[in-house]
């Protein structure tokens with residue numbers, strides 16, 4: 063098989079210091095649905111067909127613990143495994159049947175050069191159909207990973223997993239594994255951490271409903287609503303109670319492989335208004351900028367004030 067590649071992003075895994083608080087936020091506030099499982103931690107699904115898009119596990123500090131990517135079939139899993147081995151990538155497990163409690167399927171686990179575990183899998187259990195709910199994300203759109211060595215991460219994702227460059231703005235490399243402009247972006251930082259994760263809504267109406275729900279629950283909007291340059295996607299960003307940055311997004315640019323030409327930092331510094339094509343959104347809030355750099359300020363102690371805010375807004 064020539065140049066095997068992953069076909070989509072499935073899930074992101076986070077360690078959180080308070081599993082119940084994190085689960086409450088990503089279900090009641092963010093709109094995901096808990097998945098019954100005997101696996102440690104809490105799995106949450108979106109309205110689309112993926113078994114789960116977020117796994118939360120209890121840990122001493124907020125931390126990015128891993129991510130999962132789909133392969134189209136078992137043959138591609140084997141081919142990606144062989145390719146990773148040939149590049150000397152650290153492999154945690156050879157292809158095998160994955161635990162049913164995590165959606166099953168066939169896959170293996172490898173590490174990025176920064177030591178982040180990635181699960182590559184095919185044939186996961188289908189879920190019981192799409193949910194027809196407004197203001198509920200239907201899939202994980204992308205994950206942005208900080209690194210002190212973006213060049214190594216870029217080579218790993220492209221050479222080993224088959225990603226392609228969509229655009230670069232100098233600070234971030236936007237890479238794709240399907241028609242979506244990016245399923246991963248690599249951000250220059252002081253070390254490996256989660257910059258942010260994005261959850262896709264079907265349209266702007268649903269994005270506004272979702273964003274309004276989060277605001278009504280007492281959480282301030284930290285960036286947006288706006289439209290990005292690279293990717294052309296509409297965005298709204300919040301800092302969650304654990305300190306992670308989570309984005310709602312929609313209208314992600316669909317790449318035409320035959321005609322797409324990646325643009326560089328010089329292009330993006332002049333081609334569109336920054337940081338929002340509409341000129342609507344200014345810079346992210348200071349706390350969001352810190353969190354995007356991997357400095358997670360735990361907001362759990364402010365829950366009482368959040369409850370007070372909710373009561374005030376609903377009265």
Ligand SMILES: [Fe+2]
Pocket residue numbers: 204206258259260309
């Ligand atoms: Fe994003």
